[in-house]
Amino acid sequence: MAETALEETVEAGIFNVVPELCIACDACCQDFPEVFCMGTDEKAHALDDQQATLYNARTVVDVCPTAAIEFSGELPPPVLEIELEEVKGWEAEWAQYRDAPEDRLERDRRYGRDFTVDENDGYVHVKLQLPTRVPAVRDRFRYGAPAVMPEYKTHVYMEGKALYCTAWVPRLSPSDKQDVKELKARILKLAHTSSSFPGRFTTEWEFPNKDIVGFRHRFDAHGMVEVLLFTDKAKMDAFEWKSHFITEKCTSCSICERVCPTNAISSGERYFIDPDLCINCSVCGVYCPFDAIDDNVEVVVQKIKPKQVPKAVVHEELCTGCEFCVNVCPFEALEMKALGDNSLYSMPQTSQIAYVIDKNCVSCKLCEQVCIKGAIEVPRAHQFSDIGMSFMSYLSDEH
DSSP states (O other), rough: OHHHHHHHHHHHOOOOEOOOOOOOOOOHHHHOOTTEETTTTSEEEEEEEEGGGGSSSSHHHOTTOOEEEEESSSOOOOOOOOOOOOOOOOHHHHHHHTTOOOOOOOOHHHOOOOEEEOOOOOOEEEEEEOOOOOOHOOOOOOTOOOOOOOOOEEEEEETTTEEEEEEOOOOOOSSHHHHHHHHHHHHHTTTTSSOOOEEEEEEEETTTTTTOOEEEEEOOTSEEEEEEESOOOHHHHHOOOOOOOTTTTOOOOOOHHHOOOOEOOOOOOOOOOTTTTTOOOOHHHOOOTTOEOTTTSOOOOOOOOOGGGGOOOEETTEEEEEEOOHOOOOOOOEEEEEEOOTTTOTTTSEEEEEEGGGGGGOOOOOHHOOOOTEEOOOOOOOOOHHHHHHHHHHHHHHH
């Protein structure tokens, strides 16, 4: 009887863990204790007497973020926790795409093939673009899946002199709200079942002739995985990203977008900061209630309670009434006011000074940066980067 059960398990397939890929996240051991255990080497291991037939093999394999779990049998489609209903009249929309040519670039992205590798002095710059569009296969229309690809999950790691990036379609989570579950379920319905839509991929880059001393990476809301592999430790230690960065803690509450002085932030499933517009002023992080924004040196910008956010302060004795700060403020938080005869600090060459409208000020420090007299400041600890100062120079030229 025992032999028969073992034969059925072997025929159905058994699980194995590749130790080099395991990152000891413990997900498989927690979810499938009859199959895996954590070893003394801090790696997951498949049990010798594993009960492989208790679970859908696809569900087990997909729980691992680094593709460390192997299965010897044929993988079935993923098991969905909710039932999907067909969209009425889906055939008509599908008919419009049935014979349309496939987007080859998006197909390459679903296999991790859309990347660039650039060598620079002291580092190698790798960019991998993840999919942005859901393939126009039949079931996308049948079950009402979106055309825009939801954000993938990613894991970037190194083994020896090889860089790896594993990316996968996010699976359902018990903590997901119902609408999120339904969205994920529609995408998972397509993943693995279409020849052009794997649910997971791993891309590898080998650098046999490089002495890598460390790396930095980011995965932004537009599906760009960016990795810098450093060969010069001094450059790695001095490295700064071009802009602030919104992490996966983002809830799309929109506060950062409203307070950004340069309109560098745009909305989406996760908000995105345009590196070419960001001046690293940190005001987005100051207002973010979820600690979801890192600065350009990968430090979380600490939020400040709204009533405690410092406002700009004008030093009357230094202000010359040039209106520069008024012109540069994007929030109309500054205006000029006439000086009265009783002013103690009025300068002889001006009859007006800047005045702060506190309710409009967001503490972005643009006014402070452009005032050549040091007559206005925002009492918030912050130092603009060189990029920010370059933007200030641009504004000065414009005005």
